[in-house]
Amino acid sequence: MISLSHITKTFGSGDSAVHALDDVSLNVADGQIFGVVGQSGAGKSTLIRTVNMLERPDSGLVTVAGQELSGAGEAELRAARQRIGMIFQHFNLLSSRTVLGNVELALEVIGVDSRQRKARASEILDLVGLTSKSSAYPSQLSGGQKQRVGIARALAGKPRLLLSDEATSALDPETTRSILELVKTISTELGLTVLLITHEMDVVKTICDSAALLENGRIVEQGPLVQLISTPGSRLALDLFPLGAVPPPAGNTIIDITFSGGSADRPVIAQLSRTHGIDVVILGAAIETISGNQAGRTRLQLPGSVENNTAALEDLRSQGLLVELVGGGKS
Amino acid sequence: MIDPSSPTFWTELWQVLLSGTGQTLYMVGVALLVTVIIGLPLGVLLVGTEKGGLFERLFGSRLVAWVVNRVLDFVVNLGRSIPFIILMIAIIPFTRLVVGTSIGSTAAIVPLALVAIPFFARMVEISLKEVDGGLTEAAHSLGATRWQIVRKVLIPEALPGMVLGLSTTVTSIINFSAMVGTLAGGGLGDVAVRYGYQRYSTIHMVAVIVIIYLIVQGLAVVATSLSRRLSHAPR
Ligand SMILES: Nc1ncnc2c1ncn2[C@@H]1O[C@H](COP(=O)(O)OP(=O)(O)O)[C@@H](O)[C@H]1O
Numbered sequence: 001m002i003s004l005s006h007i008t009k010t011f012g013s014g015d016s017a018v019h020a021l022d023d024v025s026l027n028v029a030d031g032q033i034f035g036v037v038g039q040s041g042a043g044k045s046t047l048i049r050t051v052n053m054l055e056r057p058d059s060g061l062v063t064v065a066g067q068e069l070s071g072a073g074e075a076e077l078r079a080a081r082q083r084i085g086m087i088f089q090h091f092n093l094l095s096s097r098t099v100l101g102n103v104e105l106a107l108e109v110i111g112v113d114s115r116q117r118k119a120r121a122s123e124i125l126d127l128v129g130l131t132s133k134s135s136a137y138p139s140q141l142s143g144g145q146k147q148r149v150g151i152a153r154a155l156a157g158k159p160r161l162l163l164s165d166e167a168t169s170a171l172d173p174e175t176t177r178s179i180l181e182l183v184k185t186i187s188t189e190l191g192l193t194v195l196l197i198t199h200e201m202d203v204v205k206t207i208c209d210s211a212a213l214l215e216n217g218r219i220v221e222q223g224p225l226v227q228l229i230s231t232p233g234s235r236l237a238l239d240l241f242p243l244g245a246v247p248p249p250a251g252n253t254i255i256d257i258t259f260s261g262g263s264a265d266r267p268v269i270a271q272l273s274r275t276h277g278i279d280v281v282i283l284g285a286a287i288e289t290i291s292g293n294q295a296g297r298t299r300l301q302l303p304g305s306v307e308n309n310t311a312a313l314e315d316l317r318s319q320g321l322l323v324e325l326v327g328g329g330k331s
Numbered sequence: 332m333i334d335p336s337s338p339t340f341w342t343e344l345w346q347v348l349l350s351g352t353g354q355t356l357y358m359v360g361v362a363l364l365v366t367v368i369i370g371l372p373l374g375v376l377l378v379g380t381e382k383g384g385l386f387e388r389l390f391g392s393r394l395v396a397w398v399v400n401r402v403l404d405f406v407v408n409l410g411r412s413i414p415f416i417i418l419m420i421a422i423i424p425f426t427r428l429v430v431g432t433s434i435g436s437t438a439a440i441v442p443l444a445l446v447a448i449p450f451f452a453r454m455v456e457i458s459l460k461e462v463d464g465g466l467t468e469a470a471h472s473l474g475a476t477r478w479q480i481v482r483k484v485l486i487p488e489a490l491p492g493m494v495l496g497l498s499t500t501v502t503s504i505i506n507f508s509a510m511v512g513t514l515a516g517g518g519l520g521d522v523a524v525r526y527g528y529q530r531y532s533t534i535h536m537v538a539v540i541v542i543i544y545l546i547v548q549g550l551a552v553v554a555t556s557l558s559r560r561l562s563h564a565p566r
């Protein structure tokens with residue numbers, strides 16, 4: 001659905017130049033929910049804005065649904081944007097229009113006639129659960145309701161792709177959850193592809209299939225979540241399953257085990273103590289459901305040095321588990 | 332000298348005030364209409380041709396946009412700095428060209444509009460600049476044309492501010508319309524000079540002041556409440 005290839009974007013020049021995007025390549029498959037995470041200033045907004053050409057990249061190719069937008073003319077670009085929905089952190093609703101009027105704006109732009117416009121706008125408001133507010137003005141709505149209007153407006157023209165720039169960052173955790181749920185449901189229902197930008201790992205955990213980590217305008221990691229989880233040293237995986245600081249080993253061995261897919265429901269720890277006769281201490285665990293699969297990370301403490309536990313570690317690895325030594329090292 | 336005890340005094344006063352008010356409303360009304368028709372697009376152009384504006388590439392060229400912006404800015408500043416009485420006299424040939432005469436209420440409309448246009452254009456500019464850039468961006472993301480953005484986003488969103496600006500503009504047009512009256516433009520200013528000043532009728536003078544006060548205050552009240560209703564702000 002989206003293919004970004006070697007995108008660069010620099011703001012300013014000389015000493016004050018900011019390389020907002022530095023050779024970024026990214027692919028988002030049809031029907032996927034793809035999350036881009038990164039700290040503030042990493043270039044996330046610039047990245048998502050290049051997808052619908054609100055920001056023109058200095059170089060690189062932007063292709064959406066098979067159409068190259070980086071070389072498109074103005075009229076062509078407008079037509080393409082009508083097929084790409086976008087929602088924003090601060091909702092960007094017109095205060096001069098009612099909820100219905102805001103949704104209708106999207107249809108007016110496309111040139112839908114007045115009667116069909118009302119019908120279609122009401123239909124989509126129903127989908128986001130805001131029928132009762134259709135004649136209210138944005139100032140009378142809560143943040144979550146405003147974002148629902150934003151979603152309705154973005155989807156009114158039946159796009160195949162939804163771009164979301166920190167759409168939940170101005171919302172409280174509970175509202176965030178309900179908005180994410182809505183995005184997830186709608187995307188499944190309508191077969192929508194979603195590219196979302198966030199600085200919150202929780203958002204990625206909740207709805208994304210794939211993710212990329214952006215740092216100083218560069219993509220440091222990207223891939224399907226299930227795959228990232230089982231990648232040794234993955235920073236995204238660490239952020240997804242934070243286990244905190246490693247305690248002093250004090251002569252023991254401390255390991256992190258990553259479970260994913262089938263390995264999650266095996267009685268690994270019980271088996272470890274039974275087969276090798278060691279007392280395993282669980283220091284921490286983080287389990288989540290990702291793309292419908294249980295996945296997670298457990299931090300274990302095994303008595304004695306690494307050498308004493310070689311057999312046990314071998315055994316774990318041979319079961320296909322990802323084992324990382326985080327404390328104890330060589331004795 | 333006018334004699335207030337004459338039996339026809341009050342009917343004459345009433346007629347003089349009625350026709351004076353009528354002329355003032357006519358001058359101000361038409362001047363205002365012309366001001367909005369020309370000042371609004373000017374304000375839009377002033378903002379649009381700025382760097383990063385909607386029309387920063389006017390007719391496909393940054394240079395054209397820049398030149399238009401600088402020229403408009405200069406003209407607006409010039410219009411705002413010339414004292415009205417000088418402007419009024421200086422443009423008499425132009426006034427004759429446009430309306431065919433240089434005296435009377437119709438002729439007065441030309442300098443009134445000319446002084447009000449730059450004033451209102453600035454008001455429009457200020458109101459447009461207060462519209463959140465995110466709204467323009469949202470409209471772009473929907474695939475809107477520039478014209479659609481101006482019509483459906485910028486102007487409606489700036490309307491509450493523009494209404495207030497318009498009310499300030501009307502007040503200054505009324506103010507200047509009284510000055511035009513002294514140069515045979517008619518209207519309430521003319522009444523004040525001919526009866527109140529030249530013929531020492533305090534009653535005429537007071538009546539004119541009261542009427543103008545009522546018009547200005549009435550407009551201000553209407554504009555404030557209209558602006559508040561348009562802004563749909565939470566109560
Ligand atoms: N229009 C702009 N002009 C100048 N610098 C910009 C502009 N937009 C973004 N930047 C800079 O580019 C960097 C990335 O910005 P942004 O994409 O907004 O980051 P994020 O959304 O991840 O917080 C920042 O350093 C920011 O200051």
Ligand SMILES: [Mg+2]
Binds near residue numbers: 044045046166
């Ligand atoms: Mg951002």
